[in-house]
Amino acid sequence: MNKKIIKIQNKKNKSKIVSLTAYSKNIAQILDKYCDIILVGDSMANVLYGLKDTHKISLKNIIQHTLSVKKGVKKSLLVVDMPKGSYSSKKKAKYNAKLIMKKTKCDAVKIESNNKNFEIIKELVKFKIPVMGHIGFTPQFKKKFKIEGDTDLKVKKLLREAKLIEKAGAFSIVLECLHTKASSLITKNIKIPTIGIGSSSKCDGQILVTDDMLGLSGFYPKFVKKYVKLDRIIENAVKKYTRDVKEMKFPTKKNFLNGSKRRQKL
Ligand code: KIV
Secondary structure (H helix, E strand, C coil): CCHHHHHHHCCCCCCCEEEEECCCHHHHHHHCCCCCEEEECCCHHHHCCCCCCCCCCCHHHHHHHHHHHHCCCCCCEEEEECCCCCCCCHHHHHHHHHHHHHHHCCCEEECCCCCCCHHHHHHHHHCCCCEEEEEECCCCCCCCCCCECCCHHHHHHHHHHHHHHHHHCCCEEEEECECHHHHHHHHHHCCCCEEEECCCCCCCEEEECHHHHCCCCCCCCCCCCCCCCHHHHHHHHHHHHHHHHHCCCCCCHHHCCCCCCCCCCC
């Protein structure tokens, strides 16, 4: 098994797992210093491409962004989302997961659960492809963004699903939008680490969409903590640049490439 995966699994019940999404090298190289896991999420569909859901993002898009992210990642575990439709049969899943792994040299793939595709995970694991599961609100299969596991029966169903994903061989599992009762029970009752998003502090680790926590995406549900209002910072910089260009304060001689006796550095 990949050493990075073992290291992450060993954190269960000891220290929290830190995880964020990235779609490009510039962001990835900043995250890499702090994160255990970097996910190239299919959330890029909404966040980067402005699509209404994650359904239309292609395998080609995912691979292209992972190639960029990979350039910024030295130490974190690099996990790549398999897009909707790319793992709808064992054969398809194996072909596409192998393609992602081979082209991008990532460490693992993530697939969303539809409470039926446990055999797909088993098949990928059999071919030595590490898989991260994903339950609760799974945007590829569910339309309504709402809390999951808010009744005892639903908690039981989610626990069963998590256990089957663990049994199929997944090395970790994302819990999205789970009631605290469900995330707590699942985290206590499976051996693989749980990574929560909107699922309380009871999980073994946390993940957020980076553009959300930086205040760039415009999507801020209650579970997102905005650590900075990057949209305002960028707007201020653009405003200053606009003023400088109009008032001919930029470029100044400092920015000219000619006119110096010394050889210019570009
Ligand atoms: O696509 C994504 O960014 C994700 C995270 C929200 C877990 O799946």
